[in-house]
Amino acid sequence: MTREEQQRYMISILERIVNIPSPSGYTKEVMDFLTQEAWAMGYPVEHNNKGGIIIKVAGKSGEVLGLGAHGDTLGAMVRSVTKNGCLKIFPVGGYMMSTIEGEYCKIHCRRNGRTYTGTVLTTKPSVHVYDDCRTQERVAENMEIRIDEIVESDKEVEALGIGAGDYISFDPRFEYTPSGFIKSRHLDDKASVAVLMTFLKYLHETGKQPEKTLKIIFTNYEEIGHGASFIPSDIQEFLAVDMGALGDDLTGNETKVSICAMDSSGPYDYDMTNRLIQIAEELGLGYAVDIFPHYGSDVSAALRGGNNIRGALIGQGVHASHGMERTHIQGMMNTLALIKGYTGLEDDHD
Missing domain, CATH: 3.40.630.10 (Zn peptidases)
Incomplete structure (x- = not known):
């Protein structure tokens, strides 16, 4: 070989x-x-x-x-579902919250075996709306997942089968460059x-x-x-x-x-x-x-x-x-x- x-x-x-x-x-x-x-x-x-x-x-x-x-x-777990249909998270493993901000992710449902996609964001994700979005502390309490489904309430999220204890994985974004570097989570x-x-x-x-x-x-x-x-x-x-x-x-x-x-x-x-x-x-x-x-x-x-x-x-x-x-x-x-x-x-x- x-x-x-x-x-x-x-x-x-x-x-x-x-x-x-x-x-x-x-x-x-x-x-x-x-x-x-x-x-x-x-x-x-x-x-x-x-x-x-x-x-x-x-x-x-x-x-x-x-x-x-x-x-x-590394990954995360659903801690709770918010009233407006987002997910609060708790980290699995030790990492800075800033490293997952804006990352695409998957939610793996225990209850029905389904997988949904989403994005990890802060609770104040837009410079056009929030005065303190740049200075908001990047900690788990200030992070949430926006689910790629038409949901606007906790009840609608729960109807999808998503709830506390479901695993969250982060998309790796693997790339092998011509110069021999491997970039990936x-x-x-x-x-x-x-x-x-x-x-x-x-x-x-x-x-x-x-x-x-x-x-x-x-x-x-x-x-x-x-x-x-x-x-x-x-x-x-x-x-x-x-x-x-x-x-x-x-x-x-x-x-x-x-x-x-x-x-x-x-x-x-x-x-x-x-x-x-x-x-x-x-x-x-x-x-x-x-x-x-x-x-x-x-x-x-x-x-x-x-x-x-x-x-x-x-x-x-x-x-x-x-x-x-x-x-x-x-x-x-x-x-x-x-x-x-x-x-x-x-x-x-x-």
Whole structure:
């Protein structure tokens, strides 16, 4: 499988999965898609009780390395229906309200299974009407969804089957530019899901075998903190593949793979992190070592859950995380190359 083929598959599957709505807790469709992809390659898939999936790849030894990425994203939930037929929202995950202002969205009804479209706006959305619309604080209380249906009251909205507790997903607006940038919502962490699926495809197409048995885990509650709180007990090392934060005094960028030495949960495993740095150096990868003080990962959740593991964190740099995100195909390929190296495929240069 050539480098060009890997890139084509990576971009193709990324575009597919970012367009599958999957805010934390509403992830069955994306997990079913990933399950079918893994089955098509001949890999066994297990499902945990929370709806996450575990894909097993036999290695040369019985030691087990966990590789994880999360398929859940940011989103919202209907809090209430207003008297004039709009929706008040409550966020799922942590983001600035200003990043969703003006965004198109979908409302997923629990009661009848229907999906409606809408737009996220402030409660004072027009400069022609409201004197203080520019200075209105962008907080959840001042945001609402305008539904694309002819409704003017709460009763008319409720008649559609929309009510409190319905999920809201934001349209990703995926774009792959000629210069190699990927612009989209939900690159945190669907870009890494695409990297790991490309790794699976690579192993399948080439017949290569990793040094250790792999358990690739796609979680579905990472954005709210407990994605990998439980992982299989035979995993000894767990490498989270998430995203590299960019900005301020950080040294990463969108073309590099970031290696996180510490985040808000504390330092990652010293030896694993050193090994990742060593491999990146040996392979001549574009990489950065950084600290992310406002960040947590599935390894953080796994350690808090009491799992007896060593853990580390890597991922392509993602600009404007939890907003309108952007990364680069080069950063994703550097992340893939580091995973290959860490799993014992250091001699691969395809």
